[in-house]
Amino acid sequence: xxxxxxxxxxxxxxxxxxxxxxxxxxxxxxxxxxxxxxxxxxxxxxxxxxxxxxxxxxxxxxxxxxxxxxxxxxxxxxxxxxxxxxxxxxxxxxxxxxxxxxxxxxxxxxxxxxxxxxxxxxxxxxxxxxxxxxxxxxxxxxxxxxxxxxxxxxxxxxxxxxxxxxxxxxxxxxxxxxxxxxxxxxxxxxxxxxxxxxxxxxxxxxxxxxxxxxxxxxxxxxxxxxxxxxxxxxxxxxxxx
Numbered sequence: 001x002x003x004x005x006x007x008x009x010x011x012x013x014x015x016x017x018x019x020x021x022x023x024x025x026x027x028x029x030x031x032x033x034x035x036x037x038x039x040x041x042x043x044x045x046x047x048x049x050x051x052x053x054x055x056x057x058x059x060x061x062x063x064x065x066x067x068x069x070x071x072x073x074x075x076x077x078x079x080x081x082x083x084x085x086x087x088x089x090x091x092x093x094x095x096x097x098x099x100x101x102x103x104x105x106x107x108x109x110x111x112x113x114x115x116x117x118x119x120x121x122x123x124x125x126x127x128x129x130x131x132x133x134x135x136x137x138x139x140x141x142x143x144x145x146x147x148x149x150x151x152x153x154x155x156x157x158x159x160x161x162x163x164x165x166x167x168x169x170x171x172x173x174x175x176x177x178x179x180x181x182x183x184x185x186x187x188x189x190x191x192x193x194x195x196x197x198x199x200x201x202x203x204x205x206x207x208x209x210x211x212x213x214x215x216x217x218x219x220x221x222x223x224x225x226x227x228x229x230x231x232x233x234x235x236x237x238x239x240x241x
Contacts, residue, residue: 005051009052019038043121050117078118078120090102112193135178141192164227166227167224196209
């Protein structure tokens with residue numbers, strides 16, 4: 001965390017308060033604790049292996065300002081997400097994939113799923129994370145679907161970050177438990193695209209992606225970038241700062 005998230009200018013220079021959480025049973029538990037321990041109107045939830053470039057705070061402020069004009073009742077902003085047609089929108093670096101995700105864009109894009117690496121939440125939306133959702137998967141999809149159920153908008157903005165992640169090895173029991181929970185909870189809306197496996201009434205999509213990940217693990221590992229790489233140097237090399 002010290003090498004990535006805490007090295008971000010927005011935190012290093014003390015622009016915003018920081019709350020870190022360990023030993024929680026789920027992401028929802030940790031994030032709701034964060035909501036309870038701050039009264040900020042804009043709350044940022046980020047993984048420990050995310051680095052926010054030096055201009056990130058300004059980019060977020062611009063996005064919030066733009067949404068205040070077109071959708072003041074927005075709920076969620078992300079850096080990467082999925083649109084209703086299943087296409088991925090947004091821009092960020094992934095060390096696990098060894099490449100940039102997406103392309104530069106100007107407009108805000110409406111989404112049905114947000115990448116959990118980085119979630120910006122407007123407190124006035126009244127949303128909280130579902131602590132019934134087990135573990136640390138699919139809570140990005142859940143918070144966006146919860147916003148949708150209350151007629152609140154969720155968007156991807158041009159707020160790129162560096163995600164110093166490892167390659168996804170597979171979708172084990174923890175992911176399956178979260179997937180089943182989500183399919184039961186949002187059965188009336190299925191199918192719903194996500195960044196990995198679409199939520200579906202059947203489990204074939206999950207099985208198919210499991211096979212694909214198993215077959216491609218070696219190739220993906222070769223393309224990945226060492227997650228211990230200096231995120232500031234990565235950000236400079238790919239033009240994020």
